[in-house]
Amino acid sequence: MIKGLKKSLILSCALAFLLPSVASADMYVTRFAGADRYETAIEVQENYFGKSYASQAVLAPGNDFRTALYGSYMATALKAPFYIVPKSGISKSILNRLKTNDVDRVYIMGDYKLLNNSLEKTLKTNGFKYR
Template identity: 50%
Template sequence: MNKKFIKSLTLSMALLFTSSISVFADMNVSRISGYDRYETSVNANKKYMNKANGNLAVIASGNDFKTALYGGQFSSALNVPYFVNPKHGIRTDILNELKRLKVNRIYIMGDYNILDKSVDNTLKSKGIKVERLDEEIDYDVDNIIFNTFHYGENKGDIGMGAFINDEKFPDLLSVIPLSSSLTRNVEN
């Protein structure tokens, strides 16, 4: 190897390990888990949700990253419970959590190939109003979030827009915290 490259690499590593890193003493990190991703989503809601804002929740597939990530962004921006579910039916633990949180409206992310009609039927049988976001999920999520926080206002300058390739998992995953936060805090 080139001696300059080795020296640069060594210096970089030394700087990395000796640089000061801010530590937040008041930060408390805890792990939330479950047997699988579905139980983990229920356990996260049990720990962090005491009520459903607007009696609303979001359900997405646990097997389709695109709809799951849009669902995560959507629920985070609206600060409502979020669950991932298998393709068929609704898990009993999710139904119990919806009841505890007094959810009476749910957005289902994705078409019937992702979460089938039995999901809608089960929720409706429990007296829960269902709205499915499927064909233009990105457009629908954006409009619902915008109208929640800025109802009746013009969308304004597109200078605040972001382009994301939602076919690329890392692009969609990395933008969720930022876009959810910006959506809640945008001032016209």
């Protein structure tokens, strides 16, 4: 009987350590919204990302989740802003944001079939180097 009591006591102590602890903390939540997912992404970048440390930015198509996910990881590694672009091409708000951040080099992620052909032309005419 004492062995059974010891086992149950040890088991209950082990389970107590495995249970998650409840922390009481006040949470501050901010909600960002735009007209669509592209404008919402710009709002998030403006509020959580300052200037680019290396004058770089990463662009990825907004309709390809996998490429956008890899692009966000690359932007984090470069400490650069990350923008998703619609299939119709780059928007004026993204171009203005790139100019505001003093970006001179843009990395374009994704398949050429998923991106607009005018993307490279628009970047070139606005003075950005791209890869």
